[in-house]
Amino acid sequence: MILDFIDIKKEDISLAGGKGANLGELTSAKINVPKGFVITADAYKAFLKENSIDKIIEKNLREASLDESTLLKAAGYFRKLIISGRFSKEIQQLITDKYKSLGENVRVAIRSSATAEDLPDASFAGQQESYLNVQGIDDVLSKILKCYASLWGNRAVSYRLHQGYDQTCVSIAVIVQEMVESEKSGVLFTINPLSQNTDEMQINASYGLGESVVSGRVTPDSYIVQKDGKLLESTIGSKKTKIVYGSKDTVEIAVDEDKRKARVLNDNELSELVNCGLKIEKHYHMPMDIEWAVKDNKVYILQARAITTLKNDNEKALIDSYLKKTKPNKSMRKKMAFQLEKMPFAYRALDYDFIMAINNQKSKIFAEGGIIFDTDPQIDNDGIQTLPKGKKGITKNIFHIFKVLKQIRDFNSCTKICEKFMDIYGKDISILKSKDFENMSLTECREFLEYSYKLTKDLSYDRFKYALFPTMLVFDKYSKILKKINPDYTAFDLYKNLDNKTSTINNDISKMAGEISKNNKLKEAVLLGESYKNLYNEFDDFKSVTDDFLQKNGFKSDYNCYCLEAKTFIEDPDRLIDILKPILASTFTKNEKTERFDDLMLKLKSVYGSKYKHMETDINSLRYFHVVREESQYLWESLFYYVRKCVTKVNMLLLENENYKTGISNLFFNELIEAMKRGYLNKKDIENIKNRNEKFPLSIKVWQASKLLIFDAKGDILKGVSGSVGKAVGRVCIIQSPKEFYKMKKGDILVCHLTDPEWTPLFKLASAVVADTGAALSHAAIVAREYNIPAVLGVGFATTKFKDGDMIQVDGDTGIVRGL
Numbered sequence: 088m089i090l091d092f093i094d095i096k097k098e099d100i101s102l103a104g105g106k107g108a109n110l111g112e113l114t115s116a117k118i119n120v121p122k123g124f125v126i127t128a129d130a131y132k133a134f135l136k137e138n139s140i141d142k143i144i145e146k147n148l149r150e151a152s153l154d155e156s157t158l159l160k161a162a163g164y165f166r167k168l169i170i171s172g173r174f175s176k177e178i179q180q181l182i183t184d185k186y187k188s189l190g191e192n193v194r195v196a197i198r199s200s201a202t203a204e205d206l207p208d209a210s211f212a213g214q215q216e217s218y219l220n221v222q223g224i225d226d227v228l229s230k231i232l233k234c235y236a237s238l239w240g241n242r243a244v245s246y247r248l249h250q251g252y253d254q255t256c257v258s259i260a261v262i263v264q265e266m267v268e269s270e271k272s273g274v275l276f277t278i279n280p281l282s283q284n285t286d287e288m289q290i291n292a293s294y295g296l297g298e299s300v301v302s303g304r305v306t307p308d309s310y311i312v313q314k315d316g317k318l319l320e321s322t323i324g325s326k327k328t329k330i331v332y333g334s335k336d337t338v339e340i341a342v343d344e345d346k347r348k349a350r351v352l353n354d355n356e357l358s359e360l361v362n363c364g365l366k367i368e369k370h371y372h373m374p375m376d377i378e379w380a381v382k383d384n385k386v387y388i389l390q391a392r393a394i395t396t397l398k399n400d401n402e403k404a405l406i407d408s409y410l411k412k413t414k415p416n417k418s419m420r421k422k423m424a425f426q427l428e429k430m431p432f433a434y435r436a437l438d439y440d441f442i443m444a445i446n447n448q449k450s451k452i453f454a455e456g457g458i459i460f461d462t463d464p465q466i467d468n469d470g471i472q473t474l475p476k477g478k479k480g481i482t483k484n485i486f487h488i489f490k491v492l493k494q495i496r497d498f499n500s501c502t503k504i505c506e507k508f509m510d511i512y513g514k515d516i517s518i519l520k521s522k523d524f525e526n527m528s529l530t531e532c533r534e535f536l537e538y539s540y541k542l543t544k545d546l547s548y549d550r551f552k553y554a555l556f557p558t559m560l561v562f563d564k565y566s567k568i569l570k571k572i573n574p575d576y577t578a579f580d581l582y583k584n585l586d587n588k589t590s591t592i593n594n595d596i597s598k599m600a601g602e603i604s605k606n607n608k609l610k611e612a613v614l615l616g617e618s619y620k621n622l623y624n625e626f627d628d629f630k631s632v633t634d635d636f637l638q639k640n641g642f643k644s645d646y647n648c649y650c651l652e653a654k655t656f657i658e659d660p661d662r663l664i665d666i667l668k669p670i671l672a673s674t675f676t677k678n679e680k681t682e683r684f685d686d687l688m689l690k691l692k693s694v695y696g697s698k699y700k701h702m703e704t705d706i707n708s709l710r711y712f713h714v715v716r717e718e719s720q721y722l723w724e725s726l727f728y729y730v731r732k733c734v735t736k737v738n739m740l741l742l743e744n745e746n747y748k749t750g751i752s753n754l755f756f757n758e759l760i761e762a763m764k765r766g767y768l769n770k771k772d773i774e775n776i777k778n779r780n781e782k783f784p785l786s787i788k789v790w791q792a793s794k795l796l797i798f799d800a801k802g803d804i805l806k807g808v809s810g811s812v813g814k815a816v817g818r819v820c821i822i823q824s825p826k827e828f829y830k831m832k833k834g835d836i837l838v839c840h841l842t843d844p845e846w847t848p849l850f851k852l853a854s855a856v857v858a859d860t861g862a863a864l865s866h867a868a869i870v871a872r873e874y875n876i877p878a879v880l881g882v883g884f885a886t887t888k889f890k891d892g893d894m895i896q897v898d899g900d901t902g903i904v905r906g907l
Contacts, residue, residue: 104201273292275364296329298330304328306808446462554713588721595636643655819895837857
């Protein structure tokens with residue numbers, strides 16, 4: 088149950104976990120490792136059994152299956168049970184005796200060592216807890232239980248789920264190790280992690296305990312050293328603070344100005360670290376990631392693990408081969424700049440077809456007037472999405488252009504057509520709520536998907552032709568007209584005080600926050616992050632306001648231009664909590680009075696006199712067309728909610744599970760319909776699903792690289808340290824603390840001061856990471872490389888230089904961030 092380091096080998100991961108096994112291996116290899124012992128995974132299992140927690144975990148995991156939300160709720164329950172548990176008398180005595188053997192009331196580090204940790208194909212990057220400067224047996228026992236509980240931390244559970252690890256098979260050991268009150272510390276890679284040059288090492292160093300460097304809390308020194316000991320590059324970091332022992336736990340204090348400007352490591356220390364790195368790499372026969380400390384001129388090795396984030400160079404060449412097929416001109420760049428805001432990440436095949444059912448209607452309308460106008464992204468048989476070909480031209484139908492223009496210039500006729508089709512489509516979609524998707528046959532599902540696909544096309548065609556195209560014809564004209572009143576005006580100002588769907592939802596959310604604020608207990612529960620389900624069950628007033636909100640706005644989705652990737656408020660009501668929290672946390676104040684639409688119209692009338700009457704008629708039509716634009720979008724969001732229900736059922740019928748994202752969403756629409764007609768997936772269908780699933784990570788990278796062709800990198804430039812290679816363009820999302828996690832959307836660029844393991848779930852949403860502090864071996868860099876997204880760290884003030892919504896380019900190859 089309890090083993091000294093010397094009794095453990097690297098093969099003992101199932102017993103001692105990844106960290107514990109490596110510390111045992113290093114000790115056996117006569118590396119200078121501080122003394123310690125491991126409370127094995129068997130002791131954890133015995134603890135669960137002793138407290139009757141093992142059966143509870145097994146039952147809840149079976150019920151949760153692969154549903155992330157249910158898994159995370161179960162994990163929270165597991166943590167509470169573990170923290171309140173007790174060791175058996177036998178194990179508690181064994182731990183007490185081993186702790187005393189290290190010395191009288193000695194300071195120790197308590198580190199988690201999960202049995203799935205530090206495996207050759209994954210980087211768990213500190214997802215379980217560790218505690219420094221622990222003193223006294225009572226504190227030791229308490230921290231061990233906290234380490235046990237951290238096996239079920241949200242970030243660890245999410246990571247295992249997305250990496251495909253079986254939650255029922257993980258276990259945890261705990262390391263108790265004598266603390267080294269280090270004067271200097273850091274991290275060493277026995278291969279240059281950025282250039283992947285095997286003849287070079289990278290060493291990061293700062294003052295005090297190593298947590299400063301690992302967490303990215305400081306920007307450390309960075310040294311590139313040849314393996315023969317020659318120093319190639321030395322970059323002095325700011326090193327503003329250091330972490331040292333406190334009377335209890337640790338404290339962060341300022342570093343003296345002269346030390347900040349000086350090198351942390353002298354030549355002798357660099358040489359000693361290189362020798363330690365070479366010895367460890369030779370012992371393991373692979374590149375290693377090593378945490379080290381220096382005290383009294385002596386080097387201690389605190390951890391060593393295999394580097395898991397090295398990639399081969401073939402991928403870049405493969406991505407480039409896709410990019411060569413498209414060369415966007417200035418016109419395409421301008422058009423795609425807007426379209427990419429709606430398409431931040433790559434589509435799977437079926438999702439692509441549903442969105443093209445919308446987008447293709449624009450090309451269809453142009454074609455009616457004899458114009459070839461291609462603005463739709465391409466997708467190949469592997470599911471790889473690239474930019475449009477940008478074809479332009481005219482056909483023999485060009486003489487019909489006048490007929491089309493006449494139709495869309497007739498605002499009165501367009502208004503009547505819009506009123507008619509909005510009523511029809513609204514009724515068509517409303518009756519879908521009566522459908523019983525769970526009990527549908529495959530034939531019924533096919534008929535529904537065919538109906539939905541056609542309905543999407545028809546709705547989109549009418550929306551574009553009779554609402555958006557008429558608006559496009561006169562938008563610039565009215566922008567010029569309005570500038571005579573105010574040079575800052577555009578035609579968008581004509582939408583002031585308009586009750587469209589977006590403004591209605593925003594107003595309803597504000598009203599909901601106002602009602603919640605009247606109940607202090609409810610408000611506090613929301614701010615504390617209580618789940619929607621618990622709030623709904625506990626507070627009648629919350630139930631009342633949210634029922635009303637969802638009744639009116641429940642089909643609003645997070646991504647309105649994605650069918651299968653989107654989720655509505657009905658499907659994910661906890662989104663409401665994330666939205667409400669910042670509103671409730673702020674002080675309610677009335678907005679300053681802004682100009683009303685009626686005032687704007689009075690100014691128009693005074694300037695344009697007799698021409699005003701015609702303008703007023705046009706403007707009222709434009710305002711109505713904008714309402715149609717918003718309401719028709721909400722209609723297809725509602726329709727897509729039901730499509731997802733149907734696709735879930737089809738995936739169950741054809742593949743016996745509900746996970747359509749890795750299942751039938753990898754078939755194009757016509758392929759899926761043919762499979763449903765025959766009643767089963769044939770060999771070719773299975774091959775396509777497998778192939779496109781395997782290629783989807785590449786598709787994500789190709790689409791991200793394609794976006795770089797659209798934007799010219801110019802504007803503000805920040806220089807930092809490359810943490811993970813690659814390039815990305817996206818919208819800034821500034822996250823100052825975990826309380827702001829709700830802001831992060833898929834495809835955003837995460838801009839922050841620093842990250843720690845709690846931030847890991849954001850990396851699966853981010854297209855890139857920019858951090859004020861940190862270096863190539865800090866947490867943000869390690870996890871960014873694990874998720875294969877660009878990262879630039881140590882830029883100094885990205886969180887103040889940029890604001891949410893800014894478009895930036897992140898160049899992880901050069902360590903440069905540009906405002907666009």
